[in-house]
Amino acid sequence: MSAETSNAPVGDVPAVPTEALTSESPPRPKPVPAELRLAVHDFMDEEAELLDERRFEEWLELFTDDVVYHAPVRITAKRGHREVIDEISHFDETKMSLGLRVRRLGTDVAWAEDPPSVTRRFVTNVKVGWGESSNEMTVRTYLLLYRTRGDRGTHDLLSCVRDDVLRVVPDSFRIARRRVVLDQAVLGTKNLAVFL
Amino acid sequence: MTIQMSQDNAIEQLKSTVCPEEGLISAAIHTDPEVYRLELERVFGRVWLFVAHESEIPEPGDFVVRDMGEQSVIVSHGDDGETRVLLNNCRHRGMKLACEDRGSGPSWRCPYHGFTYRNDGSFLGAPYQRFAYPEGLDKESLRLLGARCETYAGLIFATFNSSVEPLADFLGHMRWYIDILVGRAEFEVVGAPQRWIVPTAWKLPAENFASDAYHTVTTHAFLAKLGLVKGVDFGRRGFHVVPGGGHGLGIGVQDEGPWYPPELRAEYERNLSQEQLALMDRIKNFHGNVFPNLSFLIPNVIEYAGKRVTGMTIRQWQPIGPDKIQALSWHLVEKNAPEWWKELGRKVYVQTFGSSGMFEQDDTENWELQTRNSLSALSFAEPVMLNYKMGMGGEPLPDFPGPGDVYDGKYNEAAARGFYRRWLDLMTEAK
Numbered sequence: 001m002s003a004e005t006s007n008a009p010v011g012d013v014p015a016v017p018t019e020a021l022t023s024e025s026p027p028r029p030k031p032v033p034a035e036l037r038l039a040v041h042d043f044m045d046e047e048a049e050l051l052d053e054r055r056f057e058e059w060l061e062l063f064t065d066d067v068v069y070h071a072p073v074r075i076t077a078k079r080g081h082r083e084v085i086d087e088i089s090h091f092d093e094t095k096m097s098l099g100l101r102v103r104r105l106g107t108d109v110a111w112a113e114d115p116p117s118v119t120r121r122f123v124t125n126v127k128v129g130w131g132e133s134s135n136e137m138t139v140r141t142y143l144l145l146y147r148t149r150g151d152r153g154t155h156d157l158l159s160c161v162r163d164d165v166l167r168v169v170p171d172s173f174r175i176a177r178r179r180v181v182l183d184q185a186v187l188g189t190k191n192l193a194v195f196l
Numbered sequence: 197m198t199i200q201m202s203q204d205n206a207i208e209q210l211k212s213t214v215c216p217e218e219g220l221i222s223a224a225i226h227t228d229p230e231v232y233r234l235e236l237e238r239v240f241g242r243v244w245l246f247v248a249h250e251s252e253i254p255e256p257g258d259f260v261v262r263d264m265g266e267q268s269v270i271v272s273h274g275d276d277g278e279t280r281v282l283l284n285n286c287r288h289r290g291m292k293l294a295c296e297d298r299g300s301g302p303s304w305r306c307p308y309h310g311f312t313y314r315n316d317g318s319f320l321g322a323p324y325q326r327f328a329y330p331e332g333l334d335k336e337s338l339r340l341l342g343a344r345c346e347t348y349a350g351l352i353f354a355t356f357n358s359s360v361e362p363l364a365d366f367l368g369h370m371r372w373y374i375d376i377l378v379g380r381a382e383f384e385v386v387g388a389p390q391r392w393i394v395p396t397a398w399k400l401p402a403e404n405f406a407s408d409a410y411h412t413v414t415t416h417a418f419l420a421k422l423g424l425v426k427g428v429d430f431g432r433r434g435f436h437v438v439p440g441g442g443h444g445l446g447i448g449v450q451d452e453g454p455w456y457p458p459e460l461r462a463e464y465e466r467n468l469s470q471e472q473l474a475l476m477d478r479i480k481n482f483h484g485n486v487f488p489n490l491s492f493l494i495p496n497v498i499e500y501a502g503k504r505v506t507g508m509t510i511r512q513w514q515p516i517g518p519d520k521i522q523a524l525s526w527h528l529v530e531k532n533a534p535e536w537w538k539e540l541g542r543k544v545y546v547q548t549f550g551s552s553g554m555f556e557q558d559d560t561e562n563w564e565l566q567t568r569n570s571l572s573a574l575s576f577a578e579p580v581m582l583n584y585k586m587g588m589g590g591e592p593l594p595d596f597p598g599p600g601d602v603y604d605g606k607y608n609e610a611a612a613r614g615f616y617r618r619w620l621d622l623m624t625e626a627k
Binding site for chain 2: 071072073075076077078081085086087088089090091092093094096097100101103104107109110111112113185186187188189190191192193
């Protein structure tokens with residue numbers, strides 16, 4: 001990817017009403033204006049579509065170069081005890097490592113996903129807020145990932161919550177941070193060859 | 197047919213269709229339910245099984261819940277400082293005591309009737325005990341059933357077999373190599389194991405880690421395509437080790453010198469012999485299996501964020517039925533390593549192995565479909581025999597510094613033949 005293109009809209013990602021954001025001076029209105037929330041919704045839907053259509057190169061463009069993308073491990077614990085172990089993750093990614101995964105999927109020897117899984121990502125319960133800095137938004141989404149492959153009519157369901165930080169770029173967003181917490185302590189899928 | 201008859205039948209079948217020395221092994225052994233039932237009793241019930249790393253239960257009161265075969269156990273660091281492995285099973289009605297993955301505390305209280313046990317396994321009391329049991333309770337008979345428990349290089353093993361040899365003897369020649377793996381320094385588990393379900397028979401991944409460098413050429417062909425490793429030889433150069441006892445390993449070598457942070461060298465020198473250290477410095481990758489189901493791996497060093505790094509893992513292929521396992525994958529790192537090594541090592545581990553690992557994904561694909569085909573082999577009148585002949589008739593090196601039969605070059609299946617020999621001996625010995 002080149003630096004010139006990295007801020008341009010990707011795929012069908014819609015333009016963002018950035019005038020609502022460019023003002024440097026707080027207070028920022030609460031709740032977040034409907035128009036902006038809608039733009040975030042659309043962005044998340046577009047992201048899911050890129051993945052489900054296996055347009056991984058374009059998907060990768062949705063992340064900032066300094067993205068931190070991680071999916072910590074969950075354990076089963078008694079009430080009041082830590083259930084999410086941040087020290088170790090199912091994904092522990094940078095833009096570089098996500099790029100490696102995408103490049104791998106682009107080879108003709110990525111057996112685990114060739115033939116590919118058919119996936120359908122259901123993105124719901126979208127909660128949009130203001131980020132820490134004036135050009136950032138936060139968005140929490142629930143993701144239900146349906147994955148089916150092979151000849152047995154079976155499927156895996158992966159359910160998780162994602163906490164993202166979106167950075168505003170001209171006419172769009174980029175994902176600067178993603179923390180995914182899967183609901184299963186023991187994953188009911190044979191590999192995480194799919195992105196969350 | 198009675199259970200005894202079907203068991204005898206299965207054992208006779210095994211004797212004629214599992215022929216490790218001929219390099220022929222029946223595909224059906226992976227999914228035959230009768231074979232699996234026997235395995236729980238004769239393999240998992242008879243040998244030492246890995247249960248935890250010491251760093252997972254550092255403080256008195258800490259415990260983790262694990263499985264031995266299909267039995268749930270509590271691995272407990274008692275208030276008295278002793279490590280015990282206790283059946284996770286209340287002595288009153290057999291209810292599970294600890295339902296969490298890990299925790300800390302002085303005692304466990306059964307959720308059913310409230311029988312309570314100290315973390316050394318002794319019975320502490322029951323609710324309204326004097327009214328419920330006015331005649332008194334024999335506390336000693338209510339002690340939690342304990343397994344024998346021994347530790348080697350921070351790895352905690354246990355067995356419910358009271359007549360098994362000491363752990364050191366069970367590991368035998370494998371100890372020399374385990375020293376290199378986790379005895380070279382103080383190691384710690386990072387966080388907790390990743391866990392996921394793989395629809396495979398448990399022996400397939402165990403055999404793969406013990407013996408199979410050859411699959412990397414094809415299964416992990418993407419490695420060459422992405423240019424992650426310089427001079428990809430797919431593990432041809434190195435050594436294939438058959439330490440005996442069903443254990444096995446492969447050691448890839450390189451001549452570019454030590455790959456680990458120099459800060460760690462002094463600690464390695466304290467813990468390893470000259471010969472072990474010399475081998476350590478040449479390691480390119482290091483994979484193996486401690487019989488039956490504890491595998492380990494130091495993956496190929498790769499260029500990552502401008503550094504040469506690798507991220508070590510140990511794992512357990514925990515059977516949950518004949519054709520399904522829970523994979524537990526721990527990442528371990530030297531406790532005294534510099535921070536950059538810890539961070540990059542963790543990232544490389546997650547990228548390459550474990551639940552999302554780029555290598556692991558393709559392995560699970562193979563194991564699942566081998567298992568499926570094994571199921572179909574069950575219905576054939578004639579056994580479907582698989583070929584394990586690579587390296588047969590080869591002579592071990594006369595002068596390798598480490599113990600066991602060590603072959604030059606990693607393309608060999610001698611360790612797999614050793615794995616199935618040990619397995620067959622256990623399966624066919626009445627007691």
